[in-house]
Amino acid sequence: MLICPECQFENPNANKFCQKCGASLSYKVCPQCSTDVPVNALQCHNCGAECGTVWWAIVAQLGTGDWELGAGGAGEEENIGEEMPDSPCPIPNEPALSPQFSVGSYLDKEQRYQFLESPSAQNAEVCAKVLDCQPYQVSLVETILANQQQGLIAPVAEANGIPKIAEPYIVLQSPHHPEIPKIHDAWQDGDVQVILIEDRSHWQYLLDSWKKETTSSLQILHWCYQMTQLWFLLEPLECHYSLLDLSNLRLDEDQSLGLQRLYVETLNSQISAGLKEEEEEPLELSGEPITLKALGRVWQALFRSSQRTQFGLLIQVLDDLEQGTIQTIAQLRSRLQEVATELEVTTSPIFQSMEEEQTTSPTLLQVDDFEDSASRADDLPTVVLSVQLSSLEDAGLTDVGRQRQHNEDCFGIATKIEKVDLPKNRSLQAQGLYILCDGMGGHAGGEVASELAVNTLRQYFQEHWNTDQLPTEEIIREAVYLANKAIYEQNQQDARSGVGRMGTTLVMLLIQGNQAAVAHVGDSRLYRLTRKRGLEQLTVDHEVGQREINRGVEASIAYSRPDAYQLTQALGPRDETAINPDVDFFDINEDSLFILVSDGLSDNDLLETYWETHLQPLLSFANNLEQGVTGLIDLANQYNGHDNITAILIRAKVRPNMGSSE
Numbered sequence: 001m002l003i004c005p006e007c008q009f010e011n012p013n014a015n016k017f018c019q020k021c022g023a024s025l026s027y028k029v030c031p032q033c034s035t036d037v038p039v040n041a042l043q044c045h046n047c048g049a050e051c052g053t054v055w056w057a058i059v060a061q062l063g064t065g066d067w068e069l070g071a072g073g074a075g076e077e078e079n080i081g082e083e084m085p086d087s088p089c090p091i092p093n094e095p096a097l098s099p100q101f102s103v104g105s106y107l108d109k110e111q112r113y114q115f116l117e118s119p120s121a122q123n124a125e126v127c128a129k130v131l132d133c134q135p136y137q138v139s140l141v142e143t144i145l146a147n148q149q150q151g152l153i154a155p156v157a158e159a160n161g162i163p164k165i166a167e168p169y170i171v172l173q174s175p176h177h178p179e180i181p182k183i184h185d186a187w188q189d190g191d192v193q194v195i196l197i198e199d200r201s202h203w204q205y206l207l208d209s210w211k212k213e214t215t216s217s218l219q220i221l222h223w224c225y226q227m228t229q230l231w232f233l234l235e236p237l238e239c240h241y242s243l244l245d246l247s248n249l250r251l252d253e254d255q256s257l258g259l260q261r262l263y264v265e266t267l268n269s270q271i272s273a274g275l276k277e278e279e280e281e282p283l284e285l286s287g288e289p290i291t292l293k294a295l296g297r298v299w300q301a302l303f304r305s306s307q308r309t310q311f312g313l314l315i316q317v318l319d320d321l322e323q324g325t326i327q328t329i330a331q332l333r334s335r336l337q338e339v340a341t342e343l344e345v346t347t348s349p350i351f352q353s354m355e356e357e358q359t360t361s362p363t364l365l366q367v368d369d370f371e372d373s374a375s376r377a378d379d380l381p382t383v384v385l386s387v388q389l390s391s392l393e394d395a396g397l398t399d400v401g402r403q404r405q406h407n408e409d410c411f412g413i414a415t416k417i418e419k420v421d422l423p424k425n426r427s428l429q430a431q432g433l434y435i436l437c438d439g440m441g442g443h444a445g446g447e448v449a450s451e452l453a454v455n456t457l458r459q460y461f462q463e464h465w466n467t468d469q470l471p472t473e474e475i476i477r478e479a480v481y482l483a484n485k486a487i488y489e490q491n492q493q494d495a496r497s498g499v500g501r502m503g504t505t506l507v508m509l510l511i512q513g514n515q516a517a518v519a520h521v522g523d524s525r526l527y528r529l530t531r532k533r534g535l536e537q538l539t540v541d542h543e544v545g546q547r548e549i550n551r552g553v554e555a556s557i558a559y560s561r562p563d564a565y566q567l568t569q570a571l572g573p574r575d576e577t578a579i580n581p582d583v584d585f586f587d588i589n590e591d592s593l594f595i596l597v598s599d600g601l602s603d604n605d606l607l608e609t610y611w612e613t614h615l616q617p618l619l620s621f622a623n624n625l626e627q628g629v630t631g632l633i634d635l636a637n638q639y640n641g642h643d644n645i646t647a648i649l650i651r652a653k654v655r656p657n658m659g660s661s662e
Contacts, residue, residue: 002136007638008613013137021638025136031627040133042116053135054116055184055196057107058261060165061124062191101126108187112137113196127261129199132184139185139196141166145173162186163193165264168237172262175616178531179230179258200260203250211306217343219255221314222656224299225336226257231295232329239264244294246301253621254390254591254653292332296321313339387589389514391653392417392430395625399633401600402641408439408446409598409646410504412454414462429468432511433461434648438524438598440570441502449502449572452490453483457508470512473583476519480506480571480581484521487572503572506581507539507596514588514654521581522570525602529593531619535611539582542569593619594650600643601636610635618651625649 002011002025004018011018016026027036032049042052107113112134119128140161162170166186173183181198188194206223209215227243234240241263242248248260296318303310310318317335320326326335394415400407411434418429437453439446460479465471471479483506491501505522518526523541530536540546545564549555558564569579593615595607607615614635618628629649636645 001138003138005136005613006634008610010138031624039135040131042131053132054199055113055130055132056181056199056201056261057113057115057119057128057130058165058195058197059101059107059119059126060163060193062193101128107194113185129201130196132196141170141183141186145170161188163188163195165193166195168234168239168262168264169195169197171237172233175534175612176532177233178252178256179226179233181259181261197261200250200258203252203258203260205247206249206251206257207246207302207305209251209255210302210308217311218656220308220311221336221339221343223257224314225333227295227298228329228332228336230257230259231292234262237264240290244290244298246298246305249298255655291324292326292329293321293324295332296326312342387514387654387656389428389430389511389588389652390655391428391621391651392432392511393625393651394432394434394649395629396434396436396646396648397629397633398644398646399637401644402637404644406447407644408441408450408504409437409600409644410439410447410450410454411436411596411646411648412458413648414458430511430513431465431468432509432650433458433465434509434511434594434596434650436507436524436596436598436646436648437504437571438522438600438644438646439502439504441496441500445496445500445502446504448490449487449504452486453504453506453571456483456486457506461510465510468512470510470515470517470585473517473585476508476510476517476583477581480508480519480521480579481576484571484576484579488575491572501573503570505567505598506571509594509596509648509650511588511650511652514652515585516588516594517583517585519581519583521579522567523565523602524596524598527595527597527607529595529611529615529619530590532590535607535615538584538586542582543567588652588654591619591654592652594648594652595632596648596650597632598644598646600640600645601632601647603640603643606636606639618649621653625651 002013002015003009004011004021004023004025005028006023007018007021009018009020011020011025017024024036026039028039028051029035030037030044030047030049030051033044033047035044035046037044037046037051040052042050042054044051101107101115101119103115103118105115107115107130112132113130114133116129116131119126144162163186166183169180169183169186172180181200183195183197185196186194210220210223227249230243231240234242239262242259242261245263248263250258250260252258300318300322313335317326317332317339320335321332326332392415394413396411396413398407398409398411413435414433416429416431420427420429435454435457437450439448439450441449457479460482461471464475464479487503496502505520505524507520507522507524507526508518509526510517510519518538520526520539521542523543524539525541526538528536528538543564544561544566545555545559547568548558548561548564571579595615597607601607614628614631617623618625629647632647632649633645636647
């Protein structure tokens with residue numbers, strides 16, 4: 001079946017258009033020039049932008065036999081050996097591969113996946129980029145993941161047709177683990193196993209950034225910490241070998257560590273062999289799990305290959321790893337605490353106490369057990385490095401909707417950004433004010449109220465927010481009361497009464513560096529999206545149904561009332577004694593997407609239903625916020641459309657604080 005990219009409706013494979021919303025299933029829109037491009041095209045024929053869906057294919061042959069050698073095609077992996085010297089676990093390369101795989105040929109019998117390059121050969125594997133010629137068609141793995149989320153199937157191993165090398169990817173598939181490449185498809189044909197994963201071949205090598213003079217000791221410490229996180233995650237699945245190849249350690253656009261792929265059963269023996277051949281004192285890997293000594297050798301190789309000098313207490317940590325003195329992740333993180341303390345990089349306690357060391361390891365086939373184990377990772381000591389804002393972007397849009405004759409929504413954005421970028425020092429001073437109001441009171445009422453609130457708040461903070469600190473709760477509440485007063489006095493002046501009195505909801509976000517504050521009145525909302533936590537609603541609607549829930553009434557009963565969605569407070573209809581704005585403060589400690597919305601977009605749980613398709617991609621710089629907010633408006637018009645629609649998107653990126661002295 002074909003999944004509509006617009007409404008996610010399931011269509012028969014033969015459909016050219018979605019039978020629910022009418023969107024094309026054979027063409028997509030070029031993100032650069034908006035030209036209609038066939039879904040099986042790699043590039044836009046008009047502007048040349050890449051539009052195709054590309055995956056990284058890994059084809060593994062079971063047993064000990066290698067691929068037959070041919071005359072073709074050096075792939076990316078052949079060059080890595082030259083660029084990545086001193087890897088603690090070199091993986092032997094074969095010089096060529098079977099001519100059955102070549103540029104333009106297809107990986108599968110259905111001719112869905114087409115090779116974009118000559119694959120590289122590594123003993124019993126070949127790897128290459130492939131173009132998905134049918135990107136809207138659901139794959140077997142996507143079906144399994146969807147059913148697994150709904151609890152409709154048993155553990156992965158019981159799913160028909162899934163090769164063993166795909167199982168760890170499926171078990172680890174989660175928005176909470178962006179370090180692991182997403183798996184798209186997998187199948188087995190005889191003794192050949194195939195998996196298609198997210199293409200990360202263009203990601204930067206960790207070693208390249210490790211080499212740079214501008215990379216601080218703090219950043220290196222942060223990467224070491226990320227590797228301990230990955231070790232804990234991968235060791236129960238026997239995939240921690242993935243950390244032992246320098247060419248597999250990559251950085252995303254935010255300089256966060258990720259893996260290009262997982263090394264699982266097929267290659268473990270090759271990696272072990274490489275370790276034994278490379279080291280003067282080889283690790284005893286046969287029959288025993290690899291130890292943290294190997295991770296220490298990865299760090300040593302990174303220092304050696306980058307020609308950087310080891311620093312501070314980390315020198316002793318590396319020595320103790322080599323001697324086997326450090327044997328658990330908990331011990332290693334405790335030692336990293338000492339290094340962090342030496343560098344004076346924190347503003348809060350660096351490590352939380354460990355409640356209990358992990359004593360059981362989940363097997364690959366025990367998905368539920370693994371999830372329990374992954375959740376207990378939070379009980380291990382966790383580095384809390386101070387962070388700073390590295391980027392702040394925003395976009396806002398409002399629309400009248402499909403049923404209203406005029407737009408009573410209003411929004412305002414005011415930012416001050418000062419960026420300093422020097423060879424050895426980068427800083428970003430950012431201040432952002434984001435206001436969204438949903439007016440009520442009809443034409444010349446709601447429109448006036450919402451605009452009056454936005455302008456009053458903007459002018460107030462222009463005068464009272466001139467420092468590099470967030471305004472206090474008292475100042476924020478004073479601003480809200482002032483906006484309420486402006487609308488209330490206008491009502492009095494116009495002698496408005498009853499339902500004719502104009503008013504507005506308010507949701508407002510203030511950002512100063514990596515600190516934020518939110519204030520709201522009514523049912524306009526603020527959401528936050530992060531890779532770790534997914535989508536969260538940060539505000540609680542001021543309406544009758546929610547008020548009853550707060551009093552202890554069950555939700556089903558509270559919202560069965562005819563007045564359940566009636567507002568309990570709004571700006572303007574009454575004086576300030578009738579409102580009590582909620583004001584909360586929080587830190588931005590990870591990359592976040594903030595979404596301010598009026599109820600024309602939030603009604604019917606629209607964001608909760610479609611956040612993975614319409615919001616999650618916007619965490620990446622690769623996706624444009626202007627296009628993202630337009631997509632949200634289109635989504636709301638398609639499924640709601642009964643009201644005005646307004647949305648503001650704010651993408652805040654952070655990184656470890658580099659301001660500390662080395």
